[in-house]
Amino acid sequence: MSGTAALPILDLSLANSPHQKQQLLGQLHDALFNVGFLYIKSHGVAQEKIKALTSLLPALFDQTNEAKASLSKLNSPHFLGYSGFAEEATLGQRDLREQFDFATELPVVYDPKASTSDKSKGEDFSKLYYRLRGPNQWPAEDNVPGFRNAFLEYHDELQALSYRFVHLIEEAFGIPVGTFDAFFPRLTSANNAAHPRYVPPQHRIKLVKYPASPSGLAREEQGVGAHKDSSGWLTFLYQAGEEEGLEVLDASGSWIRAPPIEGTFVVNFGNAFEAATEGAVKATIHRVITEGPRLKPRYSIPFFQGLPLDLTVKEVRQCIPEHVRTLRPVSERPNSLVSSFLDSRWESLGESQLRKWIRSHEDVAKKWYSNEVISYYLQ
Numbered sequence: 372m373s374g375t376a377a378l379p380i381l382d383l384s385l386a387n388s389p390h391q392k393q394q395l396l397g398q399l400h401d402a403l404f405n406v407g408f409l410y411i412k413s414h415g416v417a418q419e420k421i422k423a424l425t426s427l428l429p430a431l432f433d434q435t436n437e438a439k440a441s442l443s444k445l446n447s448p449h450f451l452g453y454s455g456f457a458e459e460a461t462l463g464q465r466d467l468r469e470q471f472d473f474a475t476e477l478p479v480v481y482d483p484k485a486s487t488s489d490k491s492k493g494e495d496f497s498k499l500y501y502r503l504r505g506p507n508q509w510p511a512e513d514n515v516p517g518f519r520n521a522f523l524e525y526h527d528e529l530q531a532l533s534y535r536f537v538h539l540i541e542e543a544f545g546i547p548v549g550t551f552d553a554f555f556p557r558l559t560s561a562n563n564a565a566h567p568r569y570v571p572p573q574h575r576i577k578l579v580k581y582p583a584s585p586s587g588l589a590r591e592e593q594g595v596g597a598h599k600d601s602s603g604w605l606t607f608l609y610q611a612g613e614e615e616g617l618e619v620l621d622a623s624g625s626w627i628r629a630p631p632i633e634g635t636f637v638v639n640f641g642n643a644f645e646a647a648t649e650g651a652v653k654a655t656i657h658r659v660i661t662e663g664p665r666l667k668p669r670y671s672i673p674f675f676q677g678l679p680l681d682l683t684v685k686e687v688r689q690c691i692p693e694h695v696r697t698l699r700p701v702s703e704r705p706n707s708l709v710s711s712f713l714d715s716r717w718e719s720l721g722e723s724q725l726r727k728w729i730r731s732h733e734d735v736a737k738k739w740y741s742n743e744v745i746s747y748y749l750q
């Protein structure tokens with residue numbers, strides 16, 4: 372049974388007034404360290420850009436099966452593209468949803484033969500995990516007119532929001548604004564000239580459809596099983612429409628509903644964030660269920676803020692003072708912190724991401740990666 376205890380809703384416009392900002396930072400501190408899940412409103416993302424993308428979701432999913440199959444993730448060593456209904460599983464059970472995985476539109480960089488002279492410029496793309504980075508599979512413009520443009524504009528808005536929000540987190544942590552900026556170098560010519568220490572990250576955006584179930588269900592069905600987000604640093608989830616289903620596990624082990632609230636995004640923290648803060652901020656477990664009749668499909672759009680693939684959790688930790696990392700007593704830190712990040716083999720984000728994608732999409736992995744690589748990451 373799920374509860375209805377309210378999750379915090381933070382009004383980001385309070386950041387514009389020096390007086391009210393302290394109130395916002397106090398609420399953010401509480402949401403970070405005590406709740407691990409929150410809504411944000413007045414977030415500055417233009418409503419018409421959200422609408423431009425969400426209004427195309429029915430057309431995107433209503434493409435013919437043939438058109439969708441032509442965009443299958445199987446075509447992509449970057450694990451980008453379409454996964455059909457119930458093709459993925461969480462906790463050994465099928466997730467009753469279909470989805471498109473998109474990302475920041477970027478060219479392939481992986482170069483297994485990168486020379487040492489390239490390395491001296493900080494451009495060594497020989498590591499296998501750089502193969503995760505690459506371009507999207509776009510639907511044909513005739514099938515979903517305007518999609519590419521709407522997606523790219525939405526992406527840019529969300530990227531900007533995610534960087535603004537990281538600045539607020541820095542303030543809530545009591546560390547200088549801009550501490551994490553090195554992880555998010557902007558893709559500008561000026562930056563390229565200066566060779567930033569890290570390669571700008573690729574963010575991932577999933578477009579998800581949970582079907583209608585007009586007759587209701589005898590028992591709860593799994594839209595997506597209980598999980599922590601493993602794709603990024605922060606997640607900004609847009610729930611399009613009024614259909615419910617998202618639930619969050621609270622500290623006492625009860626499921627709390629997180630229904631769509633107009634004009635908001637839900638924000639939560641990924642595994643890397645939990646590992647970097649040594650569990651002071653939790654990657655809160657959440658799931659999507661279908662309970663009873665749902666007359667319309669439910670659409671959602673999680674934006675997973677990426678990090679540079681060569682960044683290690685140790686490097687991030689060095690930017691977070693000990694007094695922040697130890698805010699949660701050892702006894703309350705989640706056991707799952709013995710996550711892949713604490714195994715030195717997967718310490719860099721790229722290693723842990725490649726492991727995650729190979730484990731969750733063995734069919735794609737088999738097509739693009741060697742048996743040796745697959746068995747290494749499946750151990």
Ligand SMILES: O=C(O)CCC(=O)C(=O)O
Binds near residue numbers: 617
């Ligand atoms: O669809 C939703 O509301 C949440 C989806 C989700 O948690 C995920 O894809 O990681």
Ligand SMILES: [Fe+2]
Binds near residue numbers: 598657673
């Ligand atoms: Fe999630």
